[in-house]
């Protein structure tokens with residue numbers, strides 16, 4: 160699948176990591192797994208008693224010493240064993256599914272944690288398609304295995320072991336012939352296993368590529384239309400689908416060799432037992448009851464062998480899926496535990512360099528100290544690096560070199576450990592309303608907050624509309640629920656900030672799309688949240704800079720000037736020029752301040 164200009168992809172974990180991950184999932188819930196194995200073993204044993212009892216009935220009838228009551232007793236035994244098998248299997252499956260769901264929940268949480276911890280630059284490089292496929296399709300594949308694979312493989316494995324043992328005990332000759340299909344199974348499984356992991360990894364990667372192209376085309380539909388790129392996108396999508404089709408055909412080919420050969424190998428012992436047993440019966444060396452029981456055992460062999468095989472295939476598929484899921488963590492890194500507590504609220508950037516694309520630094524040796532409680536405005540021409548600076552200050556990404564720390568602890572580490580949200584928060588113009596109740600939307604910022612605290616936070620941002628909601632904090636919002644207008648959505652997200660209670664806000668004051676009345680409400684809500692906090696504002700309006708304690712002028716990835724509005728105007732440097740051009744060429748600083 161290697162192609163020229165292949166895009167950068169998220170990595171894939173090696174076999175040892177996948178094995179360790181599987182073991183850890185089982186270890187985390189080992190009691191439940193032990194119970195499942197025990198129940199499954201008992202069910203398998205109960206299943207074996209049936210053919211053995213049937214064989215005894217045949218032997219008695221054949222030897223002529225069968226009475227009505229002895230046959231009835233044996234038949235009742237068959238029935239009891241069948242019922243016992245049914246009940247034990249039911250409980251084994253019930254426990255195994257519950258184990259699977261718990262393990263899956265842990266895996267899902269891990270995927271979400273790791274995906275959220277991915278540096279923004281990595282997400283952009285990898286594309287959302289790959290990430291989405293890994294966290295949905297791949298998690299789904301592993302889910303199927305977690306729910307059923309372990310108990311099913313155990314049940315089937317034990318059944319096989321017991322059946323072979325029972326056949327040997329019944330008659331060693333029949334026991335030996337029972338193994339006749341094994342060499343075929345071993346050879347074809349070896350052949351398959353040598354190829355399956357690579358083939359399934361390619362299949363997963365091809366699915367990611369299709370998802371990526373579809374997502375990117377949908378997101379950029381207007382651009383595609385405006386620039387007449389439709390044909391090109393269709394061609395790219397066709398090529399990706401073609402590769403996905405080829406990858407799926409390869410895995411299909413592997414299955415079409417594996418399954419028929421093993422089907423044949425499974426049926427072979429039944430035919431051989433009937434043939435060899437029949438001859439032995441005719442020459443009087445074996446009883447009819449033994450041949451019947453032996454054939455029934457061989458017949459019983461087919462189903463667990465089929466199941467084991469199906470799961471071998473599914474395990475390969477989910478091993479590849481797990482390798483892709485664990486690959487996300489390889490970039491995000493393990494969550495760091497035991498981070499020291501920041502000594503204070505001071506934010507320091509030292510010698511920071513940062514690049515989106517290797518070799519093109521967009522921040523170049525930035526040093527900046529933000530004092531607790533101050534209002535700092537970042538200004539500068541478009542593309543100078545203000546937003547990037549904001550991203551690094553908010554821990555969304557780590558610098559390439561240098562450090563960004565709050566109270567002496569790297570902000571990116573605090574963000575990865577989920578410890579930054581109550582210290583430094585980036586407030587943008589995107590105000591996401593999550594599907595769920597209003598309460599859910601708020602408590603995500605403060606899980607322990609009671610209703611009164613939630614209502615107080617809403618009151619701070621002026622969200623009076625909460626009183627009019629039919630179900631109050633229980634009102635369902637987000638897609639499909641009560642529609643919140645842009646101003647309400649902003650108030651909700653600012654109420655979340657108020658609840659998280661960070662000491663520092665980084666405000667990306669992107670040009671607002673709100674209408675004037677809504678903008679006024681929004682401004683009031685924002686002012687309420689800003690009060691008593693350190694504020695770093697990425698300013699698009701110079702009025703913000705004018706009102707700030709200090710202004711940092713960013714030019715070409717560097718801080719060109721730093722000082723108060725008055726100092727910078729007096730210095731007559733780049734800021735003074737910006738200020739003058741905002742007020743009209745030649746305007747005095749006093750006039751500017753009045754504006």
Ligand SMILES: Nc1ncnc2c1ncn2[C@@H]1O[C@H](COP(=O)(O)OP(=O)(O)OP(=O)(O)O)[C@@H](O)[C@H]1O
Nearest residue numbers: 283515516521539540541542543544545546547548
């Ligand atoms: N995701 C990205 N991938 C590659 N380059 C990027 C990315 N985002 C920004 N850049 C580049 O980094 C540089 C700094 O961009 P940044 O958005 O930080 O500037 P800015 O000062 O905030 O600009 P604006 O005022 O227009 O928002 C620019 O040259 C921009 O093209």
